[in-house]
Amino acid sequence: MRAVVVVGSRGLPGTHDFDELLAAAKPTCEPARTLAEDICYWGYTSGSTGTPKAAVHSHAHFLAAADLVGVGVFGLEADDLVFSASKMFFAFGLGNSLYFPARVGGASVLVPERIDAERAFEVIAGERPTVFFTVPTLYARMLAIDDAERRWDLSSLRYCVSSGEALPPSIFDAWAERFGLELVEVVGSTEALHDFIANTPGAGRRGAAGRLVPGFEARLLDDAGAPVGDGVVGHLLIKGPTTSPYYWNRLERTRATMHGPWLSTGDMFARDAEGVFTFAGRADDMLKVAGTWVSPAEIEAALVEHPGVLEAGVVGVPDGDGLTRPHAVVVLKEGWIASPDLAATLTEFVRRRAGGHRAPATLVFADELPKTVTGKVQRFRLRPT
Template identity: 45%
Template sequence: MCTVDLPEHLNAATVLVDSHLQQGRADKPAILCGDATVTYRDLSKAINRFGNVLLNLDTRMEERIAIIMPDCPECVYAFFGAMKIGAVAIPTNTLLMPTDYEYLLNDSRSRVLVIHSCLLERIEPIRTQLKYLKHVIVVGEPPQGDDLAFNDLMDVASEALEAADTSKDDSAFWLYSSGTTGFPKGTIHLHHDMIVEADLYAQETVGVAESDVSFSVAKLFFAYGLGNGLYFPLRTGGTTVLLPDRPAPKTVYEVIDRYQPTVFYGVPTSYAGLLYLAEQEGRTSLGRVRMCISAGEPLPKVLYDKWLDRFGVEIYDGIGSTEILHIFISNRPGHVKPGSTGQIVPGYEAKIIDEEGHEVGVGEVGALLIKGESVAGSYWNKHEQTKETFRGAWINTHDKFHVDEDGYYWYAGRTDDMMKVSGLAVWPTDVESILANHDAVLESGVVGVQDKEGLIKPRAYIVLKDKNAASDELVKELQTFVKTTALPHKYPRSIIFVDELPKTATGKIKRYKLRQMAEAEG
C-alpha cells in the first residue's frame, strides 16, 4: 500500500511554503490574483507577518482563527499564519447568513476573526451574540470602531517567525461540513493531512507537477477548493490562480485566457455552464489546460463526452469529502470509465458493506467505507455524529456505491436523503422547513431530480392550504422565498402542487414514493 513517510514533528506552513525557499523557488510565482503576483519569498514573509500579528494579540496554540474571506492572497496569509504559530485556522463559507456565522463562531469558540470589509454586514447583526470573539481584523476598507485594520497590523509586524513546535498530529485547521440537523459539523484536520492528500492524489494519481498553473472554481473554504487552489500547487512548487469573484462561465474563460492555467478544477454544474457558453460563442479551446478535474457531485457521461468532443481535454471525475479532506476515488490519465467515479486512490482503502456490515460482492450496492491517513479524527463537540461516521480506522461516507470487475466505483446515491446541488450539500428537510414558513404552504416533500444535463436539482411537492391558490405566480413566489431565506442553490428548480404527500403509518414522508413520482413525470 502506498504511504507518505513524514517526521513526527512538522508544521504544514513550513512544509508547504518555507521549504521552497531552500529549494530555489523563492522568486517563482506562488499566487496570481488580479494584477498581483506573490512569489514564494513574498508568501513566506507575509505568512510570518500575520503569524506575528496573532502573537501580538496574545494568540496561543490551538486557539481558533476564523477566516471569512474571498479567495485572495490575504486569505492565504491568514490561513498559514495561524497554522505556523500552532493556532487553528477555520476557512469559512462566505455565502452564509448571519445566524449561520453566529453558530460557527460560537461553536468553534473563535478568538480572532479575519474578514473582508465587503462581508462585514453579515456579522453586524450578531456581534453581541459572539461569546468568545476578542478581535476582528478587517481586510479591505478601513474598519470602524474597535475593529483592527489588516494592513496596519501587517505593516508593523516582523517578517521573522519561527514555526511552533507542532507535531504531524496536531490540529491545523477545521472545515465545517453540512449536517442533517441544519447545524454544520467542525471537522478537525491535522498538520499532516494536506501533505498526504497532495502526495497521494495530486502528484501520484493525476500527476500535478511543479510546472503546472492551477485554477479552481471551487473556493478555498470548501475542502475540494482548498486542495485544488492551495495546498496541491504549493506542495508541488507550482502556481495557483485565485479568483475572488463568483466563477460565472464568462469570468472563468477570462481567467483561463489571461493566466493560461494548465490544470482546471470544476464541478459538473460549472462544466455544464462552461460548455453551454462555449457552444453559444463557438469556443473550442481551453488554452494551455491539459487536465480537468471534477468532484462535488457525479459527472454525467453525456457531459464528459460533450466536453471531450469540444475541447479535446479529459475530465477526471472523482469523489472526496470534508472528512477525508479531498478525493479518494478517481478516474486518472489513461484510466477513465466515463460515468464512473474511478478507482481507489493509492494509499486509501475502500470497502462496500450491506446493512449488517458485511462486505458485498462485485456489482452489489452498499455503503462505502474508506480508510486513509488524511481522514479527520472527529467532529468538534459532536460526539454522537462522530460515532456514526468515524468507525475506528474507517469512515462511513454515507454514499452508496457498487464496484465493477475492473475496480471502478459507480455512484448509487446517498444512504441518507442528502443531495448534492452544484457540488453543495442540500438536505430536503432544510428546504421543507423553509417552505413551511410560507403562509400558502401546508406541507411539502423535497427530492432530487435529474435535469437534462444529468445533474441533480431539488423538486418540491407542495400541499397548499388553499388548493385553489395554485398558479405559476405562486411557484415563482415560493422559489424566491427559499432563495432569500436560505442559500440560493437550495431553492427548488421545479414545484408541483399535490393534494397530499405519500406517508408512512407514523406520518413520515415516503421519499422513495416522491422519487418514483419524479421519475414518472420526467
C-alpha cells in the same frame, strides 16, 4: 481556541484584525514548534445534508493528501498553473489552489469573485492555466454557452477535474466533443480532506467515480453491516492517512461517522470486478421504488441528457398511498419554456432511457437548484413543502 482573527471587516470585541496583525508583524519569524499529528485545520462540511460540521485535520493529513492526490493522482509538477473555481474555504478548493501546487513548486490563479460560466472561460483564456478544477454544475453552465469553443482558447489546459457531485455522462461526453478535453471525475469529502476515489488523467471512465486512491482502503457494506459483492450497491466506509478523527464539539455525530480508523462516508457505491466504483447516491437520498433501490444520480443523469435540461435534482416523496416515488426538479436551458407538456415529455424521456421505475412520478421546473456555497445540491430542500 486562543484567538479569533477576522479578515476583511471589523470583528467583534475580543477578536483580532488581520490587517493590523500583519502591519505589526516581523518580516521573518521562527516557525512554530509543531508535531505531525497536531491539529491545524477545522474544515466545515458543505451543509448539503443539514447543519455544517467541523472535521478536524492535522499537518500530516495535508502532506499525505498533497502526495497521494496532488502528485499521485493529478501528476502536478512545478510548471503547472492551477485554476480552481472552487474556493479555498472549500476543502476541495484548498487542496487545488494552495497545498497541491505548493508541494511541487507550482502556482495557482486566485480570483476573488464568484466564478460564473463566462468568467471561468475568461480566466482560462487570459491566465492560461494547465489544470482546471470545478463542480459539474459549472461545467454544465459552461457547455450551455453557444460557440464557447470558438470564443475562448482553452488550449493551455492538460485536463479538467470534476468533483462535488456525480458527473453525468452527457457532460463528460459533451466536454470532450466540444473542447477536446478530458473531464477527470474524483470523489472526496471534507472528512477525508480531499479525494479517496479518483479517475486519473488519460484513463478516465465515463460514468464512473474511479478507483481507490493508493494509500486508502474501502469497505462496501449492506444495511446489516455485511460486505456486499461486486456490482452490488453498499454503504461506503474508507480508511486512509487523511481521515478526520472527530468533529469539533459534535460527539454524537463523531460516534455515528468515525469508527476507529474507518470513516462512514454516508455515500452508496457499487464496485466492479476491476475495482472501479460507481456512485449511487447519498444513503439518505436513495429511493426504494416498487421494492427496487433507485439512485437519484441515475435519474438526474438521464434527465440532463435531454437537450433542453441544464440540471436536475431528484428526491423521494410519498404518494397518496404512502409509497416512495421519484420527484424531479428541473432547470431548463435558455430558450426552453416550462409547460405541462414538456414535463410529460421529460418523464417519458427518462422512462425510455432508464426504465419505468426510474421515471419521475412528479416533475416541476425551477429557475435554479438550491445549493451550498460549494456547489452541492441541497436535496433536502427539493422536497415539496
